[in-house]
Amino acid sequence: MRAMNGDDVTEAVAGCTAALRAAVDRDWKAVRAGRLEWDCHATAVHVADDLIAYAANLAGRAQDAYVPFELTLDEGTDNAGLLHVIETTGALLAAAVRTAAPGVRGFHPYPFRSADAEGFAAMGIAEVLLHTHDMAEGLGIPYEPPAELVASLLACLFPHVQPGTAPWPTLLWATGRGALPGRAPVTAWRWYNNLVIPGERVTLTGIRPATAHDLRLGGDGGFTWLDGGPYEGTREAASFLVKAYEAGVHRPEFGVFVLVRHEDGRAIGGMGFHSVPDEDGRVEIGYDLVEGVRGQGYATEALRTLAEWALARDDVSSLFATVERDNTASQAVVTRVGFAQVSDEGDELAYELRR
CATH class of the missing domain: 3.40.630.30 (Gcn5-related N-acetyltransferase (GNAT))
Incomplete structure (x- = not known):
């Protein structure tokens, strides 16, 4: 495990877009994203929206609420264009993380009302990895992120979760997306930034x-x-x-x-x-x-x-x-x-x- 940074954000986004390009010609609005209530298109928009929101809160040093704006796609944006949006918003978060001064924190609602650069990097990565899994599950395409990236994410945002021998199944279990032998099913969860x-x-x-x-x-x-x-x-x-x-x-x-x-x-x-x-x-x-x-x-x-x-x-x-x-x-x-x-x-x- 290691501290998370902007390069990790870039790696996570690259893995997401590479996996989803295998189904770029599909109708994402007609396919449910795994166990979520959203379809794959709405889930992809959510990923991009979170990436830019995290970048904005960190760069803008938001204190009590999210920076008041929302991502909106141009009418007619296709799946390839949506993946470009994810790449771009991911690049903005990576840049915000790399350029943040030590000790700078921005607003995030839970559990301690703020996050530092590493925390925002990790939250962005979590959104990317978990929702790429959801979309890949719905679309029937393979996806598994690098074990070292997942292990570092678990240590950063899930310090209350005992690490397993395989990081990816452990993260899926910890977020209610899978079973893990010897551990009870997870029905409610949240991550933790540092206090x-x-x-x-x-x-x-x-x-x-x-x-x-x-x-x-x-x-x-x-x-x-x-x-x-x-x-x-x-x-x-x-x-x-x-x-x-x-x-x-x-x-x-x-x-x-x-x-x-x-x-x-x-x-x-x-x-x-x-x-x-x-x-x-x-x-x-x-x-x-x-x-x-x-x-x-x-x-x-x-x-x-x-x-x-x-x-x-x-x-x-x-x-x-x-x-x-x-x-x-x-x-x-x-x-x-x-x-x-x-x-x-x-x-x-x-x-x-x-x-």
Whole structure:
């Protein structure tokens, strides 16, 4: 798995149009697109409409709604012309993704009300792959996208889904389009963009499994780190995230966040949850900073921001943190945020913050 980019959008669109050209002389309005209620023509228009909408929302940095326009074909546009529209709108999305500055986000309604460039790339690819499958199924033509592309898409938009040995059947199962041995049928689904939580001086940027995989292997995860970071604790947390994803127990809102400083866009640390909340709503939290920014209040601000977000949820009743006995700086951080010491055992002190 790897981070998704504009080249992936181009690859997905090329595979779509190559497959559908085999049936370009058919009446697409007379053929239902697989299990969808739409016909193949309407489905193809939907793909093009989504591609241009995603490009517009990212390039225009839409905040609260889609950019207010709609794709309309010229009267008399044939199937070949419609495929040209898909190619063109796909090229526009790919360009928007390639040229987006780091950290730029645009509106998307769920689940967290925004997406970054990678998210828009992945959503566009998902629309292309899944609806090409629908149309190909209706038209009776073969279609299967590259396994590596699908595996990266699953890790990006479906981090809550345990990856299978074959990515394409796993994606079809995860979106209610097929069966997978040993797994119950999917009747309702949605994808997940990464969560970002803004603070006063830093943004907590949720990382995806592919980013965590890169950090675990010693990479930068696509971030520009201060002082040659990240600190080892962030890499260890990234390793735990990858293991949770591979086990199918990862929930993206309870993962790992990279702390990105507003003033220069540099990553200065990591913070996140050790797991999902337990049955009592209790969840453990951890963090670290690169050495060059310690003592400047960043950890306190980020922890307060994440704590406020977590305790506003119905499934979280308390946050828990363990701090080494000789780490007085970290003890001061949790205390300033409002954590109270609840135990004193061995080399570690335990702190808790309740709703």
